[in-house]
Amino acid sequence: MIRKSLLFLGLLFFIPHSAISEIVVKNAWVRAAPAGSKAMAAYMFIDNQGPKKMSSSKIIANGFEKAEVHMIFISNNIAQMRKLENISIDGKESIALEPGGLHLMLINPNKVPKKNSKVEILMFFENENNAEVVRIEADVRSQEL
Numbered sequence: 721m722i723r724k725s726l727l728f729l730g731l732l733f734f735i736p737h738s739a740i741s742e743i744v745v746k747n748a749w750v751r752a753a754p755a756g757s758k759a760m761a762a763y764m765f766i767d768n769q770g771p772k773k774m775s776s777s778k779i780i781a782n783g784f785e786k787a788e789v790h791m792i793f794i795s796n797n798i799a800q801m802r803k804l805e806n807i808s809i810d811g812k813e814s815i816a817l818e819p820g821g822l823h824l825m826l827i828n829p830n831k832v833p834k835k836n837s838k839v840e841i842l843m844f845f846e847n848e849n850n851a852e853v854v855r856i857e858a859d860v861r862s863q864e865l
């Protein structure tokens with residue numbers, strides 16, 4: 721566990737600095753889950769203030785084995801989750817990750833984070849002429865504020 725945290729910190733030093741931050745994330749939260757849970761959903765509002773489409777296929781959540789982009793589809797009246805390759809946001813557009821739709825799935829926690837703690841998430845956004853890493857601190861809580 722300690723070694724994993726150190727690796728994560730080490731990674732932060734290699735994050736390139738972009739002069740202008742084009743991606744702005746607000747209201748990030750992770751739905752609290754019982755101890756022993758294997759996955760937790762993360763929701764947020766992402767605003768692309770830049771002129772061009774930005775995509776994120778690489779997402780890291782500190783304390784979790786991996787993070788995926790999921791979408792909920794209704795098929796034959798049954799809600800199903802599907803993994804998407806990335807999150808894409810057109811220039812000057814925003815998207816909401818919210819219950820019942822698009823979300824991040826944080827998978828295999830070292831230890832399920834408690835309510836009122838925070839989960840650190842890194843999202844690597846890029847397009848053909850820009851790259852940006854967004855560091856997010858998502859609150860763990862039972863429901864949307």
Ligand SMILES: [Cu+2]
Binds near residue numbers: 790791801823824825
């Ligand atoms: Cu999911």
